[in-house]
Structure formats: C-alpha cells, structure tokens
Amino acid sequence: MSHQFLSPEWVAAATELRAEVGDLGPAPVAVVMNLTITDVPFGDSPTVQAHLNTANGPVALDYGHLPSPSLSVTIDWLTAKALLIEGNPQAAMSAFMNGKIKVEGDMSALLALQNAPPTPEARAVMERLRAMTA
Secondary structure (H helix, E strand, O other): OOEOOOOHHHHHHHHHHHHHHOOOOOOOOOOEEEEEEEOOOOOOOOOEEEEEEOOOOOOEEEEOOOOOOOEEEEEEHHHHHHHHOOOOHHHHHHHHHOOOOEEEEOHHHHHHHHHOOOOHHHHHHHHHHHHOEO
C-alpha cells in the first residue's frame, strides 16, 4: 500500500520498515537537520516540521524539530519528495538556485550528506521507501 510522502501513514510505515531492516550501520555523515516542509498536500496545515538525524548512527526521519541542529532547511514538499524519495538532486539544485530551498547553519554538512554514496543495503531500503510512497 502506498502513502503520501510524510503523511502520518507514511511515517508509520517508514518507521516499521526501519525496525524491520534493523541496523544498517552508521550513516556516512553525522548531521542533525531540522526540516520545514511547505506546500504539503495533506492534513490541516500546509507545513510539516520534521528532522533528519544521523548523529546517533542510522538515518532517522521523524516529525518535530530537534534542539541544536547542525542546520535547518526550509523546502517545499514536491522538492523534498524529489530529493529524498526519488533521488533527484537536480530538482533540489534547481529549487535552491530559484530560492525555493533555504538553508541556515552548516551548509557543508548538507553537501557532505548529499555527496555520500549509499551502501547497497541503504539503496535497497530506499527502493522499498519509493515503493510505499504515492
């Protein structure tokens, strides 16, 4: 069954998938990133606050902001989906150049995370995330 990216159902399914696959080892880059996703096509609010945390080992994506992030990113929902689910860095680069992505904090952490090659195990998990995303 597929769910809209970042919807409560999607987050629950992604959390279940993470528990199922177990420990994939540490992420290649340690970063704590707060995300403000705008133009969200579901729910009562057009904005979702979330975070991506790799500082404690594996990649963790969940709702809410964390204290003392390495950086904070504001990004529209379509671009976030293109980047995080579809693996389309060109969409992110175009959005950044057009001012649709705003970054505050350690930009080098974002670049390092983007440039780190995924392991075969991480690629397999991403394929499963893509399959469950509408």
